[in-house]
Amino acid sequence: MRLGILGAGKIVTEALPVISAVPDIQLAAIFATPRSKEKLLEMQNKYNIEKIYTDLDELLSDDGIDTVYVALPNSLHFDFAKKSLLAGKNVISEKPFVETVDQLIELRAIAKEKSLLLVEAITNQYLPNYQVVKDNLAKLGDIKLVIANYSQYSSRYDAFKAGKISPAFDPTKGGGALMDLNIYNLHLIIGLFGKPANIQYRPNIDENIDTSGIVSLSYPKLQALAIAAKDADGDSSLIIEGTNGRLKVNGAPNTLGSVELTLRNKGSIRLAPDDNHHRMHAEFVQFAELVAKPDPEFVKKRLDHSQQVLKVLEQAHKNL
Template sequence: MVKIALLGAGKIVQEALTALREVPQMEAVAIFTRPQSRAKAEKLAAKWHIPRIYTDYEAMLTAEDADFFYVGLANHVHYAYARRALQHGRHVIMEKPFAPTATEIRELADLAREKGLCLIEAVTPFFLPNYEVVREALPHLGRIRAVQANYSQYSSRYDRYLAGEVLPVFDPEKCGGALYDINIYNLNLLAGLFGRPQAMHYMANTGYNGIDTSGVAVLRYKDFFATAVGAKDSASPGFFLVQGETGWLRVDGAPNEMPAVTLSYGGRTWQVQKNRYAHRMVHEFQRMAEIYESHDLAAVQRGLSRSVLVGEIVDGLRQSAAMSQP
C-alpha cells in the first residue's frame, strides 16, 4: 500500500480524494492546511477517513511516514513546499502547473535526481490510455500540417473576479490566469507529442488587474503551426485536433480528460475510447503507485524532462506577451 499525504484542502485535493477511492494501491493518511483552513481539513478528514491533520508543515515532514507528498496548494507556493519535502527525502506528486518558471522546475528536478526521489507532475492526459491512442496514431496521419487545441471553461470564480474579489486563480502575483491554469494542458499535449517549438507567441485578453482571463498561444514547428486556446472567462466544447496530409485525429472533449478520440485515415473514420475510469485522475494515481513500487526513476526523469520543456515554453509565451515574470 502506497501512503499519500495531501497538502491543501481546495477543489483539486477534493478531486484527488474522489479518485483515490478507486485506487486500492493508494491510501490517504494525512492532510495539511494552513491554520485558518483547519475546519475544511477536518471536514475532508471526516468524509474520507483520513487519520491525521497537520497545520505545521515542518511537523508533518518530521512525523509523517507517508510515501508521497501530494502538493495541491496554490500555484505560487508549489516550488517552496515541494522543495522542502524533497530536502526531507520525501517523494512528491506536484499538481500542475509544476512551478512558475522553468528555472524552478529544473532546480526541483535536479534535487530529486540527486536524492533518487520520485518527483512527478500530475498532468492527467499523459496517464490516460486515450493519450496512447493519439500518440500511436500520429505516424498514420502523414506529415502534420496543423494542430488546434481548445480548453475553455467558465471559471466558477470569474463572477467574483468581475465583482472585484481577486482570488488566487485570477491573481498575477499568485501565478493565476488562463495560461497557467487551463491552457497548460494544451501546451503539455503539444510538448509531449511534438517536442520543442521553433517559435512561439501568446496573445491574451486581460482583466482589470492585468491577469490573462483567456488567450491563444501560437507555436511554430518545422512543418506546421499549432494554436492553443485557453479561457476562464468563457466556455466552449474542448478538443485537440491534429491534421496531417493523409489523415486527421480529434480528441473529443476537454484535453485534461481526453474522453474519446476520433481517428480518420486509411479510408475510414472511427471513434476509440480506451479510458477505463470516469474520473480522469484514477489512471494517474494508479501509474504513480506503479512507478513508486518499481522505483522506476527512468519514467520519472522522462516526465521531468517534459515538465522542464513545458516550463520553458510558458516562459517564452509570457515573454512574448510582455507579461511580468513571477
Template sequence: MKIGTIGTGSIVDLFLSALKDIDGAECVAMYSRKEETAKPLAEKHKITMIYTDLVNMFADPAIDFIYVASPNSFHFSHTYQALQNGKHVICEKPFTSTVRETERIMEFAREKRLMVFEAITTIHLPNYHLIKEQIGELGPLKLIQCNYSQYSSRYDLLKAGETPNVFNPQFSGGALADINIYNLHFVLHLFGAPQSVDYTANKHPNGIDTSGVVVLKYRDLVAECVGAKDTRSKNFVLIQGEKGYIHVENGANGCRNVSVHLQDQAIDLNEQTSSNLMYYELRAFKDIYDNQRYDRCEELLKHSHSVMQVFEKARQSANIVFAADQQ
C-alpha cells in the same frame, strides 16, 4: 505509498477519490492552515490525521509522499520543503511558476534520490496513448487546434473588484497556467519543443491573462492552443494531416473519445473506463515508484521542464509577470 496532502480544494477531493482505486496507496494525513477547513474532506475520505503545521507533517515518518495542491505560487516551496524532509512528491500543474524553480527541484531530487511527479492527467490517459499510436496514419501533419475553455465563477468575482488567487499574478494565476497548460502538455509530449512560441492574451488591468491563444511553430507544423476562463466553448483537439485528421472530444485535459478520420472512414476509439481522470496518473506513479523506475521519473520530469520552458516563453511574449519572476 503513504500520502499526505496539502490543500483542501475540489482537486484534492478528486485525488482522494481516485486514490481509493489504487492498490497499496492511501492518504494518511492532510494539511490545512485551519483544522475546520480540512475536517469535512477528511471525514469524507476517513482520514484521521489533520496537521495545521507543515513542519510537523513533513516530519511524520508514516508519510512517504506529499501531494501538493496549494496555490500555484506555493508549488515550488512546498515541493522543495518536502524533498528536504526526504519525501517523494506529486505536485499539481503547473509544476512551478518559473523554469528556474523547476530546475532547482530536478537537481535536488536527483541529489537526494527522490521521485517528483507533475500531476498532469493528459499524458497518462489511455486515449492519449491511442492518439500517439494513430497519429502516423495521418501522413505529414500540418495543423493542430486545441481549445480548452471553461468559464470560471471566480471571473465574476474578478469583475466585481475582487482578486481570487487564480486571477492573481502574485499567486501565479491566469488562464495559461490554470487551463491552457493542458494543451501545452498535449502538444509537447507528442512533438517536443517548438521552434517559436507566441502568446496573445486578453488581460485584466492587474496584468493577468483571462484567456488567450498560444501559437507553437514547428518546422512543418503549426499548433494553436486556446485557453479561456472568461468564456465558454466546445472543447476539442483537431490534429490535421494530409491523409486525414484526429478529433479528440472534450479537449486535451480529458481525451474522452478519439475519432480517427481517414478519407471516407471514421473510427471511434475509447479505452478509458474510469470517469476520474486522476486514476490513470496515480496508477502510473505507483507503478514507477514500486519498480523504482528512476529513469522513467526522469523522463517525465524532463517533459515537465520542456513544458515550463514553453510556458515561460509564452508568458514573456504576452508580458505576464509573476511575483516569482523577481525571486
C-alpha cells in the same frame, strides 16, 4: 504509497474520492491552513485520513508519510515541494509544476541527490486516450495543423469580475488562463510533437491577468494553436490535421474523451470511447507504482518533458 496531501481546496475535494479508491494509496495525512480546520476534519471523517495537520513542519517530520501531493496555489508549489524533498519525502506536484525552469532544475537536483520521486500531476500525460492518439498519428500522413482548445467559463469568473480575486485569477499567485488551462494544451502539443521552433502568446488581459488567450507554436513543417479561456465557454477538443485525414479528441484537454479518426475518402471510425475513470485515476495509479517500484528512466523522461513545457511557458510569459 503513504500519502500526505498539502491543500484542502477545489482539486483536493475532487481528488479524494478518486485517490482513496486506489488500493496502493494510503491516506496518511492532510495539511491545510488553520482557517481550513473544519474542512480538514470533514475530509478526515469522510475518507478515513489518518492524521490532519495545520503545521507543515509537523507533517514533514511524520515518518508515516513517504510522499506528499502539493495541491496548493501555483505560486506555492516550488517552496512546498523544496521543503518536502529536503525533509526526505517524494513529491507529486499539481500543474503547473513550478513557475520557472530554474526552479524545476533546483528541485530535480535535490530529488536526484536524495533518490526521491519528483513528478508533475498533469492528467493528460497518463490517460489511456493520450496513448491512442500517439499510436495513430502516423495514419494522418504529414501533419500540418494542430488545434488544442480548453475553453471553460470559470466558476470563479463572476467573483473575479465583482472584485473578489481567487488565486486562479491572481497574477501574483501564478494564476491566469495560460498557467491554469493552456498548460494542458502545451503538455499535449509538446508531448506529441516535441520542442517548437517559435512560440508567441496573444492574451486577452483583464485586471492584469490573462483571462483567455492563444499560444501559437511553430514547427518546421507544422503549425499548432493552443487556445484557453476562463472567461468563455468553447468547444474544447484536440484536432490534428494531416495530408491523409484528421483526428479529433472530444472534450477538454485535461480529460481526453472519445477519439475519432477520419481518413480522406474512407469515412470516420471511433478509435476509443470516453474513459470510464475519473481523469486523475491513471496518474495516481502510476505515481503509486513509481513509489513502490522506482523507475528512474521513466521519471527522467517525464521531468525532461515537464521542463520543456516550462520553457515554453516562460517564453509565452514574455508576451504578457
